[in-house]
Amino acid sequence: MNETIRGRVHKFGDYVECDSHIVPFRAVPDYVSAAEHPEKLAQVCFTPVDPEFPKRVRKGDFIVAGKGFGSGKTHELGMIAIEVSGIKAIIAESIQRTYFRNAVNHGIYPIICPGISAAAETGDLLEVEPGTGKITNLTRNRVLRAIPLPELVLEIVRGGGILPLVKKRLDAAKKQENH
Amino acid sequence: MGMTITEKIFARAYGRNKVAAGDFLWAKVDTLIFHELLTPYSIGKQFKSLGPVKVWDPDRVVITIDHTVPGSTGPWPEVHQKLRQFVREQGIKNFYDIGRHGISCQIAAENGHVLPGTLCIADDAVVTALGALGVVATKVASEVFVILALGEHWFRVPESIKIEISGEFQKGVGARDLVQRLLADLGPGAAPYKAIELVGSTIEAMSISQRMVLCNLLEYTGAKNVIINPDEKTAEYIHKITGKAIEMVRSDPDAGYEKIFHYDVSNLEPLLAVPPSVHSGLPVSSIDKKVDQAFVGSCVGGRLEDLRIAAQIVKGRKVSPHTRFYVTPATQAIYRQAEEEGVLQALVDSGAAVMTPGCTVCLGNVGALAPGEVCIASSTANYAGRMGSDQAEIYLASPAIVAASAVEGKIADPRNYL
Numbered sequence: 001m002n003e004t005i006r007g008r009v010h011k012f013g014d015y016v017e018c019d020s021h022i023v024p025f026r027a028v029p030d031y032v033s034a035a036e037h038p039e040k041l042a043q044v045c046f047t048p049v050d051p052e053f054p055k056r057v058r059k060g061d062f063i064v065a066g067k068g069f070g071s072g073k074t075h076e077l078g079m080i081a082i083e084v085s086g087i088k089a090i091i092a093e094s095i096q097r098t099y100f101r102n103a104v105n106h107g108i109y110p111i112i113c114p115g116i117s118a119a120a121e122t123g124d125l126l127e128v129e130p131g132t133g134k135i136t137n138l139t140r141n142r143v144l145r146a147i148p149l150p151e152l153v154l155e156i157v158r159g160g161g162i163l164p165l166v167k168k169r170l171d172a173a174k175k176q177e178n179h
Numbered sequence: 180m181g182m183t184i185t186e187k188i189f190a191r192a193y194g195r196n197k198v199a200a201g202d203f204l205w206a207k208v209d210t211l212i213f214h215e216l217l218t219p220y221s222i223g224k225q226f227k228s229l230g231p232v233k234v235w236d237p238d239r240v241v242i243t244i245d246h247t248v249p250g251s252t253g254p255w256p257e258v259h260q261k262l263r264q265f266v267r268e269q270g271i272k273n274f275y276d277i278g279r280h281g282i283s284c285q286i287a288a289e290n291g292h293v294l295p296g297t298l299c300i301a302d303d304a305v306v307t308a309l310g311a312l313g314v315v316a317t318k319v320a321s322e323v324f325v326i327l328a329l330g331e332h333w334f335r336v337p338e339s340i341k342i343e344i345s346g347e348f349q350k351g352v353g354a355r356d357l358v359q360r361l362l363a364d365l366g367p368g369a370a371p372y373k374a375i376e377l378v379g380s381t382i383e384a385m386s387i388s389q390r391m392v393l394c395n396l397l398e399y400t401g402a403k404n405v406i407i408n409p410d411e412k413t414a415e416y417i418h419k420i421t422g423k424a425i426e427m428v429r430s431d432p433d434a435g436y437e438k439i440f441h442y443d444v445s446n447l448e449p450l451l452a453v454p455p456s457v458h459s460g461l462p463v464s465s466i467d468k469k470v471d472q473a474f475v476g477s478c479v480g481g482r483l484e485d486l487r488i489a490a491q492i493v494k495g496r497k498v499s500p501h502t503r504f505y506v507t508p509a510t511q512a513i514y515r516q517a518e519e520e521g522v523l524q525a526l527v528d529s530g531a532a533v534m535t536p537g538c539t540v541c542l543g544n545v546g547a548l549a550p551g552e553v554c555i556a557s558s559t560a561n562y563a564g565r566m567g568s569d570q571a572e573i574y575l576a577s578p579a580i581v582a583a584s585a586v587e588g589k590i591a592d593p594r595n596y597l
Contacts, residue, residue: 030254031216035224067368068371073562076217076220094401095371096401101319101320101322102320152333156333163228166325170229
């Protein structure tokens with residue numbers, strides 16, 4: 001299966017960090033809020049560097065970033081905020097490994113694309129094939145090559161993240177037991 | 180081509196003879212460690228939503244309460260209560276509640292839950308410290324629920340980068356100064372998704388505690404894990420705790436590395452990380468700054484060796500009257516041993532505030548900073564707002580620098596006291 005996704009870009013720079021840039025360290029109490037009020041995280045998402053982001057973002061949009069997306073203290077709160085904001089893909093020059101995992105597990109495509117920083121701006125419309133790595137900037141008429149995502153990762157993201165996948169596996173195991 | 184220690188450990192966890200860097204696979208986890216912070220989400224929301232599920236292997240799970248000790252206010256008493264309920268329901272023995280408490284990864288290591296050659300997963304990035312014991316130790320955040328349910332998780336086998344360290348430390352200089360130098364030189368993008376393997380005569384001469392300092396903080400380069408091949412020191416550490424001999428899983432001589440860096444520590448001086456970044460390494464002699472607070476503690480700077488050197492520096496002296504000096508041993512066992520050795524006595528006599536084990540000052544749950552205040556700490560992070568006011572400044576340094584600074588009331592060179 002080779003899905004194609006389209007979305008509008010929100011552009012950020014290099015070394016975006018959770019606590020300084022995505023969810024300010026003391027803006028929300030903690031994971032208690034994440035569990036009970038995820039919408040509170042969406043309200044502050046990226047406001048330290050882009051105060052308009054919560055108002056501007058729509059379901060299915062993309063983040064485009066420079067090097068080292070998810071550097072510093074790699075708190076998952078940042079990815080929960082991004083997921084609840086409706087983001088479907090993060091396309092960056094490079095992605096810190098914990099944030100790569102966080103994206104996959106939250107049903108977001110983490111796409112590593114050298115050159116993307118220079119090839120897209122906020123508001124652009126991109127078309128992305130996560131399985132082949134083909135990225136087309138429809139606004140600027142440019143094509144780039146990202147690193148294709150392996151099937152193991154695509155399966156998780158397609159299903160909406162790691163939680164649905166675990167449920168599926170546990171259900172399958174239960175059915176086998178009952179035979 | 181042979182395999183690196185990281186590749187070998189993933190191969191074993193995957194149940195195959197060989198894996199290659201870049202492979203994505205599902206791997207069986209040997210030890211799962213987590214603390215209370217993420218549990219409202221990881222257990223309360225995600226694990227609970229799976230229905231009535233039994234933890235795959237309760238004896239392989241290590242749980243601590245460390246970030247909100249002793250400051251358990253707000254939502255935390257109920258979070259702790261729910262965690263205790265979960266532990267009871269699942270029959271998890273290795274729950275280090277108050278009384279046998281401490282910082283998660285240090286607790287796991289001290290109590291024999293971390294054996295060389297294994298895959299060790301935690302919900303905190305500082306778990307990479309355990310790579311000092313020859314394990315692949317890496318963070319997964321709230322996905323601990325996946326491992327609790329299935330006993331395995333998906334991973335990407337990282338390429339390995341080798342850093343070779345040689346030379347002898349000068350007096351008053353050690354692992355913390357070395358890691359500040361490395362973080363300043365390498366920056367946050369030096370090892371994205373890589374395994375950093377530390378080798379060389381300097382590493383071999385280091386204690387396990389010093390090796391843990393390096394393996395902890397080098398995660399900031401973007402590395403997936405940081406690892407040191409086990410040797411006699413590792414064997415001795417494990418034997419003392421478990422009474423067992425270890426299986427020596429080590430890199431093959433012909434294993435492949437993407438990059439190799441060389442460092443010599445002979446000319447290294449005491450270094451500080453300057454706020455707001457850990458990727459800075461300025462000589463202690465270059466900064467003239469009054470300090471309102473000093474802190475020796477945390478997963479990276481709160482072990483017995485750290486407390487000992489702090490005590491050695493302050494013994495017979497008094498902490499500056501305008502500086503608050505907090506000291507937090509990383510675990511109850513370290514606290515007890517420090518007490519027996521007279522280390523805590525020397526610290527208290529000098530005017531330090533010794534606290535019960537936990538993360539404490541590292542994240543401002545105790546000793547939070549007011550606007551304009553300056554803290555020097557042996558902990559892990561110095562971004563704005565980390566310890567309270569985002570108008571406060573946090574300098575990171577070795578416990579020796581911290582103790583000397585507590586005495587002088589300003590950033591000070593420990594070599595004047597050693």
